[in-house]
Amino acid sequence: MSGASRLSRRQFGASMLAWSAVTMAPRLAAARPQILKPRRSARGPSKLVVLFLAGGMDDLYSVDPKEPSQVKKGILPVFAASDLVTHGSLRLAPGWSCLQPYLPRMQVISGIQCSTVAHPTGNRQIRQMRRDVISEREASFITLVGQSLAPDAILHAIHINAGFYPAGPTADGRVFVDDNGGKILAQLHKIANDGALRDISRSALGAAVRTSCSGETCESFRVVDFLINKMSGTAAPAAPPASALVSRSEWPWHAWDDLKYGDAMEYAWVLYALQNDLAPAIFMSPRAWWDTHWNNEILQRPGNHQFALGLRYLLDRLAATPRGDGRALLDEVGFLVVSELGRFPYVNAFGGKDHYPQISATLIGPGLRPGKFGETSSEMVGAAVSLSTGHPGSGATLMTLDDLGRTVLEWVGNPDPEGLGYDGRVLDFCFA
Numbered sequence: 001m002s003g004a005s006r007l008s009r010r011q012f013g014a015s016m017l018a019w020s021a022v023t024m025a026p027r028l029a030a031a032r033p034q035i036l037k038p039r040r041s042a043r044g045p046s047k048l049v050v051l052f053l054a055g056g057m058d059d060l061y062s063v064d065p066k067e068p069s070q071v072k073k074g075i076l077p078v079f080a081a082s083d084l085v086t087h088g089s090l091r092l093a094p095g096w097s098c099l100q101p102y103l104p105r106m107q108v109i110s111g112i113q114c115s116t117v118a119h120p121t122g123n124r125q126i127r128q129m130r131r132d133v134i135s136e137r138e139a140s141f142i143t144l145v146g147q148s149l150a151p152d153a154i155l156h157a158i159h160i161n162a163g164f165y166p167a168g169p170t171a172d173g174r175v176f177v178d179d180n181g182g183k184i185l186a187q188l189h190k191i192a193n194d195g196a197l198r199d200i201s202r203s204a205l206g207a208a209v210r211t212s213c214s215g216e217t218c219e220s221f222r223v224v225d226f227l228i229n230k231m232s233g234t235a236a237p238a239a240p241p242a243s244a245l246v247s248r249s250e251w252p253w254h255a256w257d258d259l260k261y262g263d264a265m266e267y268a269w270v271l272y273a274l275q276n277d278l279a280p281a282i283f284m285s286p287r288a289w290w291d292t293h294w295n296n297e298i299l300q301r302p303g304n305h306q307f308a309l310g311l312r313y314l315l316d317r318l319a320a321t322p323r324g325d326g327r328a329l330l331d332e333v334g335f336l337v338v339s340e341l342g343r344f345p346y347v348n349a350f351g352g353k354d355h356y357p358q359i360s361a362t363l364i365g366p367g368l369r370p371g372k373f374g375e376t377s378s379e380m381v382g383a384a385v386s387l388s389t390g391h392p393g394s395g396a397t398l399m400t401l402d403d404l405g406r407t408v409l410e411w412v413g414n415p416d417p418e419g420l421g422y423d424g425r426v427l428d429f430c431f432a
Contacts, residue, residue, distance in 0.1 A: 050281075057290050057303075090371055112404055143156050158279045202229070208221045237268035290303060363411075
């Protein structure tokens, strides 16, 4: 090799650092599918964040709280009406009270049938947002959302996983980045903001694209180059303030010490990705102990409070981020909050609650009809409702996860959900 073509130790190290960022990001970039240009709905968001509360949130501590007269004896917790935060038909438990300023943007749907009490099945279903998951190698729901929102984007989706069920490499089309706790994004940010490393890395990535014979590998190189370019000159996200965290005394000792709760950096990376337009769709699984087969009260109460504080932090920062058209970034972003299964209404012998094949969904964002839809009985059994009104009435039917997935795709403007296998029914009551 000539002297001009040799890489120095620094150049070689930078190339390997950039390559490690690629290989740390699970991906599947098969032949690019032909994506129809969506008929963008004026009512929907231009970005979507799915917040996956993996393990099974207890609705009684969050979006479907009950008063003593509304449930049978033995179903806990119950609250006094004066303890609940309300806006129209919406009623939130005390742990979610910090979200009160955003209730006019919020919609809660209760009584959604997910048809499983198994975490692995439920996890796959939420990744696809439907019940008939055929293969884990199908395009993930969040990738389809990203393709719907921005078909020509270099990067369609980012997974930020701090929970217990990391994403698998289930994406097609453009590469998605699977980031565990911000580590990959943090590494790329470091490269992007070191001038020498950035220039060498981008040069190496460009050479790799020109010489790669694999479409999958080429896409990976292009995505990493895109991220380094977008992150250049940006400040690294700061840890959320103390106001976004529950006090250490709220957590049981084993939850704090063993699971390392308390920094909420996953929320900071979601905010960073949105503010810097890294991808149109983000899937984040925040830390919390949601699978409460024991000590339901001890874990669900602070877990719900911590999640609500993290979400409030995101909403506040997005509301304070101006966009070029004079609006706030919050006006562009939609949120979907969901678990893969619910919690059985009665407490077991260990003070916990077992699995329940029914969930709720919380949506926040433009184009929605705010309020509470769907109903649950005195034993937390979902009722049949009209898909037009969201309440019992003519043509009432049980809502399913399939209906939710189809409806969210409609919300983000996908032109052909049925063609993608999403044959659930549209929940018309969702839209303003």
